[in-house]
Amino acid sequence: MIRLPLVLFFSAALFSIGVYGVLARRNAVLILMSIELMLNAVNINLIGFSNLWKDLAGQVFALFVIAVAAAEVGIGLAIVILVYRNRETINVNEVNLLKW
Amino acid sequence: MVGALLHQAEGAAEAVAGSPGLAKYAWVVPLLPLLSAPLIMFFGKRLPGKGWILGVGSVGAAFLLSLGILWHFVENGFGIYAASVDWFKIGPLQMTLGEYVDGLTAVMLVVVTAVSLCVHIYSIGYMHGDKRFTWFYVVLSMFTAAMLNVVIADNLFQLLVGWEVMGVCSYLLIGHWWEEHVNSSSAIKAFLTTRIGDVPFMFGIFVLIAATGFTTSNIQEIGHIVAGGAISPAVVSIAALLLFGGTIGKSAQFPLHVWLPDAMAGPTPVSALIHAATMVAAGVYLVGRMYEVFIHANPWVLQVVGIVGGITMVGAALLGLVQDDIKRVLAYSTVSQLAYMVTLMSAGPAGRDAAFFHLFTHAFFKALLFLGSGSVIHACHTNNMSEMGGLRKKMPVTFWTFLIGSLALAGLPPLAGFWSKDELLVAASKGHEVVFVIMLATAVITAFYTIRMVMQTFTGEYRGHGHPHESPLSMTGPLVALAGATLFVGFLGAGPAKAVFFDWVFFEEPELVELVPWIALLSIAAATLGVVAGYLVYRRWRDPDPVRAMGPVSTLLEHKYYLDDIYWKGIIKPIRDPLSAAVYWTNQKILDGAVNGAARAAREAGDGVQVVDKNVIDGAVNGLGQVTGFTGGLLRYLQSGNVQRYAAFLFGGVVILAVIFTRI
Numbered sequence: 001m002i003r004l005p006l007v008l009f010f011s012a013a014l015f016s017i018g019v020y021g022v023l024a025r026r027n028a029v030l031i032l033m034s035i036e037l038m039l040n041a042v043n044i045n046l047i048g049f050s051n052l053w054k055d056l057a058g059q060v061f062a063l064f065v066i067a068v069a070a071a072e073v074g075i076g077l078a079i080v081i082l083v084y085r086n087r088e089t090i091n092v093n094e095v096n097l098l099k100w
Numbered sequence: 101m102v103g104a105l106l107h108q109a110e111g112a113a114e115a116v117a118g119s120p121g122l123a124k125y126a127w128v129v130p131l132l133p134l135l136s137a138p139l140i141m142f143f144g145k146r147l148p149g150k151g152w153i154l155g156v157g158s159v160g161a162a163f164l165l166s167l168g169i170l171w172h173f174v175e176n177g178f179g180i181y182a183a184s185v186d187w188f189k190i191g192p193l194q195m196t197l198g199e200y201v202d203g204l205t206a207v208m209l210v211v212v213t214a215v216s217l218c219v220h221i222y223s224i225g226y227m228h229g230d231k232r233f234t235w236f237y238v239v240l241s242m243f244t245a246a247m248l249n250v251v252i253a254d255n256l257f258q259l260l261v262g263w264e265v266m267g268v269c270s271y272l273l274i275g276h277w278w279e280e281h282v283n284s285s286s287a288i289k290a291f292l293t294t295r296i297g298d299v300p301f302m303f304g305i306f307v308l309i310a311a312t313g314f315t316t317s318n319i320q321e322i323g324h325i326v327a328g329g330a331i332s333p334a335v336v337s338i339a340a341l342l343l344f345g346g347t348i349g350k351s352a353q354f355p356l357h358v359w360l361p362d363a364m365a366g367p368t369p370v371s372a373l374i375h376a377a378t379m380v381a382a383g384v385y386l387v388g389r390m391y392e393v394f395i396h397a398n399p400w401v402l403q404v405v406g407i408v409g410g411i412t413m414v415g416a417a418l419l420g421l422v423q424d425d426i427k428r429v430l431a432y433s434t435v436s437q438l439a440y441m442v443t444l445m446s447a448g449p450a451g452r453d454a455a456f457f458h459l460f461t462h463a464f465f466k467a468l469l470f471l472g473s474g475s476v477i478h479a480c481h482t483n484n485m486s487e488m489g490g491l492r493k494k495m496p497v498t499f500w501t502f503l504i505g506s507l508a509l510a511g512l513p514p515l516a517g518f519w520s521k522d523e524l525l526v527a528a529s530k531g532h533e534v535v536f537v538i539m540l541a542t543a544v545i546t547a548f549y550t551i552r553m554v555m556q557t558f559t560g561e562y563r564g565h566g567h568p569h570e571s572p573l574s575m576t577g578p579l580v581a582l583a584g585a586t587l588f589v590g591f592l593g594a595g596p597a598k599a600v601f602f603d604w605v606f607f608e609e610p611e612l613v614e615l616v617p618w619i620a621l622l623s624i625a626a627a628t629l630g631v632v633a634g635y636l637v638y639r640r641w642r643d644p645d646p647v648r649a650m651g652p653v654s655t656l657l658e659h660k661y662y663l664d665d666i667y668w669k670g671i672i673k674p675i676r677d678p679l680s681a682a683v684y685w686t687n688q689k690i691l692d693g694a695v696n697g698a699a700r701a702a703r704e705a706g707d708g709v710q711v712v713d714k715n716v717i718d719g720a721v722n723g724l725g726q727v728t729g730f731t732g733g734l735l736r737y738l739q740s741g742n743v744q745r746y747a748a749f750l751f752g753g754v755v756i757l758a759v760i761f762t763r764i
Contacts, residue, residue, distance in 0.1 A: 019751060023744050031744075092743050099741025 007048035015041035028083065028090040032076045039069045121172040122165070123181040123201040129165050129209055130248035132158040133216075137241040144234035149224075155237040156220045159244055163213035170206040170604075178203040178604055182254055182320065193314045200254035200320065203604035204456065208251040208385065211460055212378050214585070215467045216244045218578035219373040222471050225574035226369050226478055236276060240373070243269035247378050251385070255317040256305045259386070263301070263350070266379045267294055273374060274366040286365035293359035297349015301386075304342030308393065311335050323392035337397040343390055344405055351383025351438045354412040358664055360435055361419075364427040364483075368474030371427060376434050376470050377463040384441040384459055388452050391607055394445070402446040409443030410538050412436065415661065417545040421552070421647045422657045425483045426473045429553045430466070433509060436542060437462050443539075444524050447532045449607040454523035456605045457593040461516035464589055465508040468582035472502035475575050476557060479568035485556040487564035489641060494568050497576045499558050501583040506554045508586045510547035511627040516590035518623070523593060525619050540626045547630025552647070555638035563641070 014037055021034025043062040050058025084090050136158035144151025173179075184198025199205075220240060227233050246269060249262035268291075275287030309317050311331045316322065326336055347353065352360035363375045374380070387394060387405070394402060413436050420432035441458050444451035475498040480488050492499045508515035521543065528536040562568070570576065593601035599613035637646055648654045659665065 023748050023751070095743070096741030099739050 002051075004048055004052055007044060011041045011044040011048065014038075014044065026091045026093055028080045028092055028095075029077075031092065032073060032080070035076075036069060036073065039065060121176060122168045123172060123206070124183070125165065126169055126181070126199045126201045126205070126209070126252050127183075129162045129169075129213065130245045130252060132162045132165075132245075133241040133248070134245035137238050137245065140234060140241060141238045144237065151234040151237045152220070152224050155241050156217070156224075158241065159213060159217045159220050162244070162248070163210070163217045166206070166209035166213045169201065170210050173203060173206050173604065174600075178206075180320075184254055184318075191314060193309065193317065195257055195317065196255055197258055198254035198318075199252045201252065203606070204388070205252055207456075207460060207601075207605055209248065211463045212244065212247050212251060215377040215463055215582075216240075216247075216373055218467060218471065218582055219369045222372075222474070222575050222578040223367075223369045225572040226474055227367060230367075232276065236273075236367070239269050239272045239276075240370075243273070243374060243379070247382065250382050253319075255319060256308065256322070257317050259319070259389075260302065260305060263346070263382065263386075264298070266374075266382065267291060267298065267350075270294075270363070270374050270379055273370040274363045276367055276370065277365075283365040286362040290359040290363045293356050294349040297345045297347070297356055299345070300342040301346025301349070304339050304345065307335065307339040307342060311339065319389060323390075326392045326396045329396075333396065333398050336393055337401050340390075340394045340397040340401045341404065343386065343393065344401075344408075347383035347387050347442065348408065349383070350386075351380050351442060352412075352435050353383070353408050353439060353442055354415060355663065357412060357416060357435045358660070358667065361428050361431040361660075364425070364431050368427065368470060368477060371431070372467045372470030372474065375431065376466040380434060380438055381441075381459050381463060384438060384445070384455060387442070387445045388456055388607075391445075391449070391452055395448070406443050406446030406532070406535060409439045409441075409446065410535060412439035413443060413542045414538060414545070417542045417549070419657055419660060420549040421545065422645075422654060424486055424645075426476065426485050426488070426553060426557060427470070427483055429485075429549060430469055430473060433546060433549070434466060436546065437466065437509075440521070440524055440539065440542075443535055444527055447527050447530070447535065449609075450530065451524070451527040451532075452607050453602055453605055454520070454527040457523050457601050458520035460593075460601065460605075461508070461520040461586075461589055464582055464585040465505045465516055468501060468505035468579065468586055469509065471575070471579055471582065472498055472505060475571040475579065476502075476568075478571055478575070480564050481566065482564060485553065486645075488557045488562070489560045489564075490558070490562040491568060492558040494562070495558075495570045497570060497579060501576075501579040502558070503554060504583045504586055506550045507631075508590075510550045510631055511543055511623060512547075512631065513620075513624060514587075514590065516586050516588075518627070519590035519594045522615070522620055522623055523613065525623055526613075526616055529616070529619055540622065543623065543626040544630040544633075547627045548634040551631050551634030552638050555635065556641070559638075560641045 018034045018036075018038030018041060021037065022031050025031050025034060043065055046058040046062045046065070050056065050062075080090055083095060087095060089095075133155075136154045140151040140154050144154065147153060179202070181201045182198065184196040187195040187197045189195065220237070223236065223240065227236050230236060243266060246262040246265035250259050250266065253259035253262060271287045271291040274290050275284045278284040278287070305317070308322055312322060312325055316325075325331060349356050360375055360380065364371055366375070394405070416432045416435035416439060420429050420436065423429045423432065437458070441455040441462075444455040444458070447454075475495065476488060476491060477483055479491070479495060479498075482488070504515065508517035511517045511521045513519075521539075525536060525539060528539060593599050593613070594615075602613050603610050648658070656662075
């Protein structure tokens with residue numbers, strides 16, 4: 001039986017890595033992967049509390065999040081491919097038309 | 101609506117005759133043209149015929165109804181039918197609108213509607229193509245309504261209303277072709293001159309009503325009160341004299357006759373209707389209608405009436421001699437013939453009735469003469485007889501009808517003019533010898549200038565330009581109708597033919613009319629003398645005209661006794677010049693000053709408003725815009741386009757919110 005604080009620490013570490021990746025990476029694909037990390041950190045939290053309260057609803061939510069994350073990555077990668085075709089790059093610093 | 105009111109009031113009506121019959125509906129007669137006038141005005145231009153159908157239709161219906169009323173009286177005996185509705189109240193004085201129908205009213209209704217109908221029909225041809233054709237019919241209808249209102253009015257105020265509306269219509273019609281300055285000044289002259297008479301007339305009404313103690317304005321009641329002797333003769337005399345002022349103006353008597361010849365500037369049908377047959381007769385009608393007042397005044401009042409009439413009679417006839425304008429000849433003859441009627445008003449009830457008979461016949465033959473002259477003018481495009489001549493062959497219908505009218509005017513039997521003049525002479529022969537002699541002299545002059553007019557116009561060689569031809573049927577038709585009337589209406593009052601007219605129109609008691617042989621012979625002799633002399637002098641065209649070659653006499657006549665010059669230099673200029681100077685000064689200094697001052701004040705105020713507008717209101721709006729723009733300029737740098745910076749803000753915000761919420 002894994003204790004809850006360990007789970008939460010792990011989840012928080014994972015989330016922080018994800019945030020760092022989203023803010024610091026320039027490659028759009030890596031940013032998408034970092035978002036995956038953040039989503040999975042949430043999943044771990046859900047499962048941890050599901051285990052604590054002995055309630056399966058948390059795990060069901062986690063399954064939904066996985067499905068939604070898959071769809072989101074599909075759309076995200078499609079956008080990245082289109083950006084690449086148009087701009088010959090997937091560096092988000094260079095995709096900055098929408099500004100003042 | 102009006103009908104219902106009228107029937108309500110009938111309880112109080114004073115009906116003397118057996119059954120009123122159609123007389124009950126006499127008020128419809130003026131109503132018909134009164135309604136058609138606005139109808140023509142608003143819809144005339146869109147109707148076929150541009151409005152004449154409405155005009156002729158309404159007047160024709162009025163004519164038929166008038167004939168019906170007269171016929172009812174002839175069948176059932178003449179009486180009086182009066183009815184009225186309340187109009188408004190001033191203090192104790194109740195104003196009414198009403199009808200007063202007796203034989204005189206019935207006859208007058210027929211005369212006015214008959215002449216008006218002829219003129220309406222005639223104008224279809226005469227005014228054809230005129231640019232104010234529809235308007236012409238509007239005013240013609242309005243005039244007819246006003247005259248009919250004068251005829252049936254049962255009280256003085258209603259009469260005054262019709263009287264004044266007639267004046268306005270006369271003004272409008274004289275100035276119908278106002279583009280020419282002569283016409284508009286003639287219109288103004290006619291209006292102002294008759295107004296000089298209208299003012300005393302109005303005061304005469306006031307005097308009479310005041311004398312009754314402000315109880316009534318009803319003509320009949322005033323007549324009863326005056327006849328009863330309740331008002332002192334001095335007051336009655338003043339009232340009668342003031343009323344006669346209205347007659348002098350409207351019926352163009354000396355010294356206010358000067359407007360009528362100038363009124364010939366109007367279209368000829370107008371001259372026939374207004375300035376020959378109807379409106380100018382209204383003055384005579386007024387004296388006859390208010391006759392109680394005149395005969396109960398001091399005797400000198402009727403003497404004044406007689407003197408004015410006598411002077412006008414001869415003076416106007418002499419002026420008719422020297423005119424070259426065919427319409428002016430007729431105008432002076434109208435003045436002269438009206439003076440016959442006015443003069444005979446001074447000869448007692450018999451004279452009054454004879455005067456009305458002359459009014460009756462004169463309306464027909466003078467309308468005929470005017471319409472005939474219009475036909476000639478229409479063909480020759482000139483009013484001057486010196487540019488006519490020889491039209492007998494070219495315009496046969498006009499010639500023969502005009503000849504009938506002329507001989508009637510000259511007073512030859514058996515035409516209408518002979519019989520009525522004969523009655524006038526008979527009435528004058530009973531104690532008014534001076535009048536009798538003046539009338540005979542005038543008859544000679546009248547016959548002379550009438551024949552001069554006929555000869556100059558219709559015989560000899562044509563002296564004008566162009567090719568005159570007979571007028572259209574719409575013009576010759578009324579001529580023939582009026583010529584027929586001229587031939588026959590005389591017998592209505594002829595002594596040998598029972599003289600039914602004097603059973604219709606009478607004052608107190610019907611007159612016994614007999615033909616006095618020596619008077620009739622004298623009358624025929626006078627007329628024949630004038631006719632023969634005229635024929636001999638004007639058998640062929642003479643240049644210069646003999647009547648213009650009589651030295652100082654001709655000069656005096658051609659200058660119309662210098663009356664116009666005296667009025668101009670003695671009255672109009674002394675009043676007009678200081679007045680116009682004063683008006684000019686007032687205009688320049690006071691009115692213009694006020695207007696300019698107001699404009700300047702408005703401009704100053706405008707400047708002030710502009711300053712406020714620019715600095716305060718515009719400043720606020722612009723300032724708001726600038727502040728917004730400045731702030732936006734600063735904030736836009738946040739919109740960097742860098743997704744990760746946005747995400748950083750997002751996370752930063754979440755962290756801050758998390759801190760805040762955990763604190764709480």
